[in-house]
Amino acid sequence: MNSTPHDLAARFTELFGGEPDGLWSAPGRVNLIGEHTDYNDGFVLPFAITHSTVVAAAARADRTVRVASTFAPEEAPLTVGLDDLEPGGVEGWAAYPLGVLWALEQSGYRCPGLDLLVDSSVPVGAGLSSSAALECSVALAAAELSGADVSRSDLAAIGQLAENRMVGAPTGIMDQSASLLGEAGHAVFLDCRSGSSRLVPLDLEADGLELLVIDTRVSHTHSTGGYAERRRSCELGAELMGVAALRDLSVKDLAEAAGVLDEETFRRVRHIVTENARVEDTVDVLTKKGPSALGPLLVASHASMRDDFEISCPELDTAVNAALDAGAVGARMTGGGFGGSAIALTRSADAPAVRAAVEGAFSAAGFHPPVVFSVLPGAGAARIA
Ligand code: ADP
Numbered sequence: 001m002n003s004t005p006h007d008l009a010a011r012f013t014e015l016f017g018g019e020p021d022g023l024w025s026a027p028g029r030v031n032l033i034g035e036h037t038d039y040n041d042g043f044v045l046p047f048a049i050t051h052s053t054v055v056a057a058a059a060r061a062d063r064t065v066r067v068a069s070t071f072a073p074e075e076a077p078l079t080v081g082l083d084d085l086e087p088g089g090v091e092g093w094a095a096y097p098l099g100v101l102w103a104l105e106q107s108g109y110r111c112p113g114l115d116l117l118v119d120s121s122v123p124v125g126a127g128l129s130s131s132a133a134l135e136c137s138v139a140l141a142a143a144e145l146s147g148a149d150v151s152r153s154d155l156a157a158i159g160q161l162a163e164n165r166m167v168g169a170p171t172g173i174m175d176q177s178a179s180l181l182g183e184a185g186h187a188v189f190l191d192c193r194s195g196s197s198r199l200v201p202l203d204l205e206a207d208g209l210e211l212l213v214i215d216t217r218v219s220h221t222h223s224t225g226g227y228a229e230r231r232r233s234c235e236l237g238a239e240l241m242g243v244a245a246l247r248d249l250s251v252k253d254l255a256e257a258a259g260v261l262d263e264e265t266f267r268r269v270r271h272i273v274t275e276n277a278r279v280e281d282t283v284d285v286l287t288k289k290g291p292s293a294l295g296p297l298l299v300a301s302h303a304s305m306r307d308d309f310e311i312s313c314p315e316l317d318t319a320v321n322a323a324l325d326a327g328a329v330g331a332r333m334t335g336g337g338f339g340g341s342a343i344a345l346t347r348s349a350d351a352p353a354v355r356a357a358v359e360g361a362f363s364a365a366g367f368h369p370p371v372v373f374s375v376l377p378g379a380g381a382a383r384i385a
């Protein structure tokens with residue numbers, strides 16, 4: 001849990017001796033819509049949330065890194081040399097922060113030795129990208145302490161490189177972009193091909209809405225799960241359709257794809273193609289009508305992930321159905337799938353009933369109780385002390 005900046009700085013001093021040079025914060029994210037489209041060069045529409053990871057950091061005169069997290073309070077800091085970092089060389093959670101330092105140097109910047117203490121309020125493994133929050137807080141701290149002027153989009157790429165190579169998770173650029181580019185009251189419309197992004201108004205409070213995150217507590221694993229398999233299906237689909245990426249197909253190309261692809265690959269492709277269209281439609285709806293008109297797009301997105309991409313699970317389907325039955329405006333699973341969280345957009349007045357209905361449905365189905373909480377679009381990564 002996020003301690004106060006003062007407590008975190010005190011803990012840092014206890015652990016490492018000196019005082020931190022500063023504290024850097026980076027948020028988790030919720031993806032409003034656009035699932036598995038990022039690595040297909042497509043569109044995503046995440047927003048930064050008010051839950052964040054904070055790193056207290058101090059530069060050192062040597063090439064040593066010491067890293068600790070309140071996530072594993074019983075453990076002493078891990079000590080490594082910057083020159084000893086290599087893909088596959090770091091086990092466990094430290095692969096994320098150390099991977100970022102490695103990736104910074106791979107990208108041509110010289111990283112100083114560092115003492116790092118991490119603290120987070122982003123639930124881990126709930127589909128809210130605690131991993132990107134961790135990467136981006138460390139990337140921002142290390143870049144600033146290195147004295148180099150690294151752009152936010154380069155920092156996002158550095159976080160992604162760390163996760164792909166040091167952690168070994170073949171994830172796209174969405175999570176880091178949301179964490180670094182988000183703003184309160186806005187979502188980030190990101191074109192994953194060009195890397196360009198634009199803020200889209202998402203002022204839920206002004207419309208009397210809130211967004212519930214329903215953490216199913218079913219754990220997902222990117223490196224070993226179906227994520228890599230879905231990615232391969234998409235690559236195969238693009239190759240067989242003769243395009244560089246599925247981004248290059250539109251809904252009207254699906255009739256042709258049905259004749260070219262095997263049945264399963266076709267459904268995978270159809271999800272990506274229709275999901276890209278739904279992201280563009282969502283931006284349009286948000287701009288012209290506001291978030292209360294998003295229900296049908298969220299519901300269609302969930303059906304596509306459940307039936308075509310097959311990345312839902314009974315807990316996620318139960319959460320979505322119960323929320324909709326209890327009057328939610330819209331609901332869908334979010335994140336990579338196979339567990340993690342669903343989101344339910346509800347009128348604030350209906351939120352208690354939606355929450356109770358989801359909890360009741362989980363209990364009736366014999367599932368572990370979900371953790372339900374409300375999120376708001378929050379600020380992007382920044383130095384906070
Ligand atoms: P998600 O990003 O959806 O939360 P991931 O599996 O991608 O899930 O990333 C979770 C992993 O990130 C954790 O298992 C841990 O290794 C690392 N992590 C996240 N937050 C922290 C933290 N505060 N301290 C240490 N490691 C963390």
Ligand code: MG
Binds near residue numbers: 129130132
């Ligand atoms: Mg993650």
